[in-house]
Amino acid sequence: MKAYAAIASRQFQDALQYRGNYVLGMLSGLALVLAMFFFWRAGFEGRASIAGYGWAQTKTYLLIGYLAGNLVAFSAEARLSSRIRRGSIACDLLLPVDFQGARLCETLGDVAAQGLPALVVTVAVGIAFAGVLPPSGPAAAAGAAIALLLGVVLKSAIVYAAALLCFWTTNFVGISWARAALTNLLSGALIPLSFFPAGVAAALRWLPFAGITDTPARIYLGQLTGPGAVGAVALEAAWTVVLLLVGRGIWRAATAELNVHGG
Amino acid sequence: MPAIEASGLCKVYRRPVRAPGIGGALRQLVRPRHEDITAVDGVDLRIEAGEAVGYVGPNGAGKSTTIKLLTGILRPSGGTVRVLGRDPHRERLANARDIAATFGANRSQLHWDLPLRESLALQRDIYGVPEARYRENLRLCADILGVDAFLGAPVRQLSQGQRVRAELTSALVHDPKILYLDEPTVGLDVAVKERLRAFLRDLHRGRGMTIVLTSHDLPDIEDVCERLIMIDRARILYDGSLREVRDRFARERVLRFQVRRPGEPAAEDVVAGCGPVAARWEGDALVVSFDRTLAAAAGVTAQVLQKLDVVDLHMDEAGIEDVVRRVYEGRLDLREAERP
Ligand SMILES: Nc1ncnc2c1ncn2[C@@H]1O[C@H](COP(=O)(O)OP(=O)(O)O)[C@@H](O)[C@H]1O
Ligand SMILES: [Mg+2]
Numbered sequence: 001m002k003a004y005a006a007i008a009s010r011q012f013q014d015a016l017q018y019r020g021n022y023v024l025g026m027l028s029g030l031a032l033v034l035a036m037f038f039f040w041r042a043g044f045e046g047r048a049s050i051a052g053y054g055w056a057q058t059k060t061y062l063l064i065g066y067l068a069g070n071l072v073a074f075s076a077e078a079r080l081s082s083r084i085r086r087g088s089i090a091c092d093l094l095l096p097v098d099f100q101g102a103r104l105c106e107t108l109g110d111v112a113a114q115g116l117p118a119l120v121v122t123v124a125v126g127i128a129f130a131g132v133l134p135p136s137g138p139a140a141a142a143g144a145a146i147a148l149l150l151g152v153v154l155k156s157a158i159v160y161a162a163a164l165l166c167f168w169t170t171n172f173v174g175i176s177w178a179r180a181a182l183t184n185l186l187s188g189a190l191i192p193l194s195f196f197p198a199g200v201a202a203a204l205r206w207l208p209f210a211g212i213t214d215t216p217a218r219i220y221l222g223q224l225t226g227p228g229a230v231g232a233v234a235l236e237a238a239w240t241v242v243l244l245l246v247g248r249g250i251w252r253a254a255t256a257e258l259n260v261h262g263g
Numbered sequence: 264m265p266a267i268e269a270s271g272l273c274k275v276y277r278r279p280v281r282a283p284g285i286g287g288a289l290r291q292l293v294r295p296r297h298e299d300i301t302a303v304d305g306v307d308l309r310i311e312a313g314e315a316v317g318y319v320g321p322n323g324a325g326k327s328t329t330i331k332l333l334t335g336i337l338r339p340s341g342g343t344v345r346v347l348g349r350d351p352h353r354e355r356l357a358n359a360r361d362i363a364a365t366f367g368a369n370r371s372q373l374h375w376d377l378p379l380r381e382s383l384a385l386q387r388d389i390y391g392v393p394e395a396r397y398r399e400n401l402r403l404c405a406d407i408l409g410v411d412a413f414l415g416a417p418v419r420q421l422s423q424g425q426r427v428r429a430e431l432t433s434a435l436v437h438d439p440k441i442l443y444l445d446e447p448t449v450g451l452d453v454a455v456k457e458r459l460r461a462f463l464r465d466l467h468r469g470r471g472m473t474i475v476l477t478s479h480d481l482p483d484i485e486d487v488c489e490r491l492i493m494i495d496r497a498r499i500l501y502d503g504s505l506r507e508v509r510d511r512f513a514r515e516r517v518l519r520f521q522v523r524r525p526g527e528p529a530a531e532d533v534v535a536g537c538g539p540v541a542a543r544w545e546g547d548a549l550v551v552s553f554d555r556t557l558a559a560a561a562g563v564t565a566q567v568l569q570k571l572d573v574v575d576l577h578m579d580e581a582g583i584e585d586v587v588r589r590v591y592e593g594r595l596d597l598r599e600a601e602r603p
Contacts (some may be wrong), residue, residue, distance in 0.1 A: 014377070090371045093336045095389055096359035215316030255352075256338055 003097050003225045004105045011109030022114040026070060033066045036190070050209060051194045057221055058192060059241060060133040063126055064220055065213040067188040068148055071115035072155045074109050077179075080163040081172040100247055115152075136222025143229050144220035150236050151212045158183065158208070161184035165248065167254040177203030188214035264348055266441055266473045267333060272471050274328050302328040304497035307343070310490075311473065312440070315467045315601040317484030317505065318477040320494040321591060325365070326477040329442050329494075333475070334364045341434070347440065360390065361435035364443035370434055371426070373418040377396040379429050380414040383436060388585035390437035397436065404432040407462045424455040431459070435466075441473040442466065448483050460486040481584045492584075493590060500590060507582065510584040512595065514556055520549045521575040533570050537563050 015022070036058065044055045053061065069207040080103060085087045092099060126132030135141035166172050184190050186209035193201045193214045203217045204210055218224040226230055277297045281287045287429040291515040302325045310316055320326050331337040331342060334359050335351030344351055351358040385395045405411035408428040413421055421429060427447060428516040434442065444463075448456045464487050466472045478484055484491065484505070491508055501508070530542040530549060540553035540563060549571065551563055560578065567573065 002391055003389040006385060010381075010385050010388075014374070017376075088371065090331065090336050090366060093355065094334060094359055094362075094364055094372065096356045097389060099355070252313075 003029040003095075003237060004101055007097070007102050008109040008112075011106040012113045013109075014111045015113035019114055022073060022075075022118065023151045026076065026118055029070065033062070036062055036066075044102065051192075053086070053194060054133055055191060056133050057248055059131065060126075060221060061188070061217045063132055064144075064217040065187070065192075067115075067119040067122055068216055069155075069187070069189045070183065071111050071119065071148070071152050071161060072107055073110055073114060075104075076110060076156065077159045077163050077176055078172075079106075080160065081166045081176070083244065084166040085170065087194070088124050092150070100244070100251060103160055104153065104156055107152070111152055119148075123181045133221065135220050140219055140222050143240055147216035147233050150233065150240060151216055154208060154211050154236060154240045154243060155183070157240060157247055160252070161243060161250050164203070164254055166252045182210065182242035183209055187212040187218065192217075205232070206235070208236075208239035209215065211239055265309050266312040266314070267308060267344075267346050267475070269306055269333070269342065269344045270602035271306040272290045272303055272306040272308070272329070272339055272344060273301070274325075274332055274334060274337060274343035276300040276341040287454065291371045297493070301497050303332065303339075306338060306494075306497075306499055308492075308499075308502075312473055312543050314490055315469075315474040315488040316476070316490045316492060317461075318492050319479065319484060319495065319587060320477075320479065321479065323575070324393075325493065325497045327445050330364065330366075330445050330475065331475060334362060334443055335359070346407060360437065361439060362441045362443065363437070363439035363449060364445070365427075365430045366436050366445045367427075367447075367449060371430060373426075373429060375419045376417055378415050378417055379410070381423070382418065382429075383414075384434055386433050386436040396438070400435055400438065401432070404428075404435065407465065408432060408458065423450045424452060427451060427455070427459070431462070439472070441475070441558055444474065444476045446477055446479075448478060448480055456480075456483070463487045476550075481582070481587060485583055495591060508586055509583050512589075513581045513583055514554045515551045515552055515561060515581040515585070516555045517550060517579040517581075518560060518567075519545075519573060519577040520551070520573045521547055521577075522549060523572040523574055525549070528570075533567055535580060536565065537566055 040058055040062065041055065043050060044058070044198065048054060050058070053124055070240075092102070095102070122132065123132065127134050135144060158179065162175055163172075165175050169175065186204055188204075188210065189212070193204050193210060195201075205214065215224070215236055219229050219232070276299070277501060278297045278300055279291060280296050283290045304325075306325075306329060318326050318329065325585060328337065332339055333346060335346070335355045338352045338460060339564050346358055347361055351362075365488050368460060370488050372386070373379065375383070384403065386392075387394075392400075406520075408431065410425075410428050410432050413429070414424050416425075418426065418429065431444075431447070447463075448459060453458065460483060463474060463476070467474050467532060472581075474487065489505055491503065491505040492499060494545065525547040526544055534540050534542045534551055538549055538553070538558040542549060542551045544550075549567065551567070553563065565577065588597065
């Protein structure tokens with residue numbers, strides 16, 4: 001256990017050192033958020049709400065979605081795939097730690113140093129200056145925090161499983177794009193899930209991706225409370241476990257016939 | 264229980280074969296084709312605790328693959344391996360506590376951007392090495408390898424030689440019982456090579472560490488190992504004592520006498536009576552070669568000096584290098600030669 005704590009804390013210190021890079025990455029992503037804001041504001045022209053969401057709620061939902069998506073930085077994915085492609089994974093396998101566990105600890109170190117502070121600061125600034133809504137209550141704030149953290153593990157599990165495909169293909173960029181497009185669309189980061197037709201929205205909420213954005217955002221806004229919120233978080237937890245296991249399965253298949261790249 | 268035991272060990276890599284161009288890429292997508300590359304083919308090994316073994320072979324012979332199989336990084340396609348009684352791939356985590364390996368400078372356990380000291384500390388924490396023990400190990404590496412001079416530098420700023428020393432230090436943090444080194448001296452200058460070899464000798468003789476070392480630089484192996492394993496094209500060609508190979512097959516000595524008036528008398532006449540030696544004229548030099556166990560350099564030299572006006576004298580001794588070259592060129596079969 002101490003080994004994993006050491007890995008997480010090492011990554012935490014690393015990430016602190018590279019906070020500048022992270023902020024730069026966030027700022028460039030901000031262009032996308034602004035584009036989305038203007039797009040949806042045009043959508044709200046002349047009407048008070050879409051699918052029960054006012055403009056302030058939509059804004060809040062999208063901001064949380066954007067930040068939640070950024071909690072697990074792109075660097076986690078790039079780091080893992082480059083290890084596989086360059087073959088330095090051979091050295092990781094010399095360490096007496098579970099590979100998936102170690103990667104998850106690295107992600108948590110990153111999140112604690114970069115993603116979480118960025119999220120708290122951005123939401124606070126948004127509430128103070130940009131008409132973003134505060135959490136609907138203390139219970140909603142706590143629930144959203146739990147759902148967000150669980151979402152971090154969930155997204156890490158997805159990223160991990162996707163990046164392992166680099167064992168079979170050298171096209172990391174393709175995998176990464178497909179993974180990101182799928183996660184963004186199906187989690188609600190681009191379009192709040194409630195804006196989809198009711199049946200589609202309900203179906204999407206059974207998928208794992210909703211746990212990354214939609215569940216924490218709706219708990220935060222107070223749209224998901226009590227048993228509904230508990231159920232959504234439980235589903236999110238179940239998906240997290242399933243995807244972690246899927247990652248282990250892919251790992252086993254990969255290392256069974258694995259050719260560690262290079263000589 | 265031997266430290267390492269392998270029987271019938273095999274590793275077959277599958278590599279996609281793709282015709283060039285977009286057409287090839289598409290075809291590969293529809294109907295993937297693979298070729299099988301047998302990198303290790305039926306290798307049997309038995310290495311006792313405390314042995315130092317040199318694993319030699321030309322590029323692509325299967326040295327690195329063998330090391331990866333022994334360390335548990337790769338799963339064998341056939342055969343079995345036991346390392347300290349465990350299956351190194353299935354019981355990778357337990358095995359990892361007892362072994363260490365280095366794979367040259369571009370496969371690193373060290374964090375590129377961190378000062379070396381911090382990478383080493385991470386290694387200490389991952390293995391849970393007590394602080395006192397950690398310092399002691401670090402001191403040893405500082406004394407002999409001189410790593411203390413660059414503990415504060417980020418790994419990316421280290422020279423090749425410094426990086427190899429850093430890797431080795433990192434590998435030794437947790438007191439491994441078995442140390443695998445894949446081409447540890449590639450790209451190092453002579454002084455660093457010497458240092459590294461002295462250090463390995465010390466680990467092996469002083470601490471009784473089991474060492475498996477691959478190299479195509481034979482002096483590495485002559486300096487550190489007592490046992491030599493030669494492989495070529497995935498198979499073992501020779502496995503036995505290094506000294507025996509040298510004594511039995513590296514006996515040739517060549518004396519080269521540069522003279523003032525070359526060409527006469529006939530070469531055979533100069534060395535007549537010296538025993539089983541061969542002589543010939545080569546430019547302005549008389550070249551005499553013989554088996555060092557059958558003739559003495561002193562006697563040959565005395566006679567030649569008497570008969571010729573010698574300006575200069577030079578002696579070459581066949582090393583293990585020549586033997587290995589002869590084996591790979593197919594001019595010497597050690598197993599054939601061993602049979603009486
Ligand atoms: N990841 C891999 N995928 C496919 N073939 C490989 C891979 N690694 C090594 N090989 C092939 O296996 C053979 C043995 O390689 P290797 O063990 O690296 O030899 P050595 O270390 O003796 O140079 C070579 O033919 C090499 O091309
Ligand atoms: Mg090699």
